[in-house]
Amino acid sequence: MSDETNIAVADDPALPGTPEQRAAEAAHGMSAIPSSALPMLPGEVRPHPSPFQYVMIAVILCVITGLEVGMYYLTDSIPRALYVAILLSMALTKFVTVVSWYMHLRSDRPIFRRLFIVGGCGALTLYMAVLATLHVFE
Amino acid sequence: MAQATAPVPLHDAGPEDHPVAHGHADTNTGTTNTKLAMWIFLSSECIFFGAFISTYLLYRGRSPKTTPQPKDVYNIPFTSVTSFILLMSSLTMVLALAAIQRGDHRRFRIWIVATALFGVTFIGGQIYEFTEFYREGLALKTSVFGSSFFVLTGLHGLHVTVGIIWLLTLWGLSMQHRLGVKDAERVEIAGLYWHFVDIVWIVIFTVIYLIP
Numbered sequence: 001m002s003d004e005t006n007i008a009v010a011d012d013p014a015l016p017g018t019p020e021q022r023a024a025e026a027a028h029g030m031s032a033i034p035s036s037a038l039p040m041l042p043g044e045v046r047p048h049p050s051p052f053q054y055v056m057i058a059v060i061l062c063v064i065t066g067l068e069v070g071m072y073y074l075t076d077s078i079p080r081a082l083y084v085a086i087l088l089s090m091a092l093t094k095f096v097t098v099v100s101w102y103m104h105l106r107s108d109r110p111i112f113r114r115l116f117i118v119g120g121c122g123a124l125t126l127y128m129a130v131l132a133t134l135h136v137f138e
Numbered sequence: 139m140a141q142a143t144a145p146v147p148l149h150d151a152g153p154e155d156h157p158v159a160h161g162h163a164d165t166n167t168g169t170t171n172t173k174l175a176m177w178i179f180l181s182s183e184c185i186f187f188g189a190f191i192s193t194y195l196l197y198r199g200r201s202p203k204t205t206p207q208p209k210d211v212y213n214i215p216f217t218s219v220t221s222f223i224l225l226m227s228s229l230t231m232v233l234a235l236a237a238i239q240r241g242d243h244r245r246f247r248i249w250i251v252a253t254a255l256f257g258v259t260f261i262g263g264q265i266y267e268f269t270e271f272y273r274e275g276l277a278l279k280t281s282v283f284g285s286s287f288f289v290l291t292g293l294h295g296l297h298v299t300v301g302i303i304w305l306l307t308l309w310g311l312s313m314q315h316r317l318g319v320k321d322a323e324r325v326e327i328a329g330l331y332w333h334f335v336d337i338v339w340i341v342i343f344t345v346i347y348l349i350p
Binding site for chain 1: 167168169170173174177178180181182183184185187188189191192195196214215218221222225226228229231232233235236239240319322323326329330333334336337340341343344345348349350
């Protein structure tokens with residue numbers, strides 16, 4: 001974006017944020033304007049994370065994925081039960097992180113969280129029972 | 139009733155942009171029916187994918203030893219890269235949502251196309267992987283491992299493909315100036331679907347690929 005456009009955006013009193021924030025947003029993008037200054041979406045109780053927070057979450061997810069892949073090469077070095085437990089813990093951490101931050105369950109109305117927990121836990125219970133009945137874990 | 143202050147879009151504001159959303163819809167649940175319906179759909183999808191993951195676990199290790207086994211065909215470094223790509227697509231998806239909420243249509247288009255391209259790359263990787271497996275002698279009818287693996291990952295790939303078409307539709311609408319700040323919820327709902335596809339892959343990658 002050109003400098004002229006940046007100045008025009010910064011000077012427009014109808015836009016959200018302070019003129020300094022708007023100028024920074026126009027020049028650098030990302031999160032110069034706080035999420036709390038933005039309109040809330042239907043079902044949103046608290047403001048969504050800022051773009052910077054989204055990037056930080058992605059970094060965390062990448063690190064966990066890297067650890068998971070690293071763990072794969074330790075298959076023969078550690079007990080199988082421990083290996084499986086660590087991998088499932090890391091997968092669960094990634095799952096909860098994406099659902100909470102990217103799907104906004106931590107900042108949206110509780111009804112969404114309840115619906116998803118009912119479906120997820122219901123499926124988990126159902127299929128664990130089926131697999132246990134068929135002696136898959138023995 | 140007090141009116142919520144509705145900030146105005148930031149960049150490239152056009153006729154598609156109106157003051158928006160206030161976090162509360164005029165329904166009994168306080169949210170829109172479309173968003174509620176999407177969450178109910180995703181909840182049911184947990185049961186859908188759970189069935190196929192369970193089937194894979196049930197048949198694991200029961201294929202004839204003469205047919206290709208998981209450890210013979212899996213290419214973990216390659217699948218790790220495609221998993222990483224899908225993970226990154228979730229980041230670009232939320233950045234697209236943040237951009238449309240700010241009225242920044244230029245960045246929205248960039249992020250939404252980037253998300254779709256990541257998805258296309260993932261599907262390309264899956265096609266390559268399927269082709270390699272077939273060359274190594276593992277087909278849909280070869281064994282119960284082949285059947286359960288191809289059906290599970292194929293159905294996931296089908297979901298990703300539907301997501302790509304959805305994202306490109308949003309991009310097309312934006313290019314025609316038919317997607318404004320007021321439509322941010324439509325982007326959010328598409329994003330919910332996309333993130334769900336991502337979390338299903340998180341489970342598949344760990345349970346199917348990494349746990350021998």
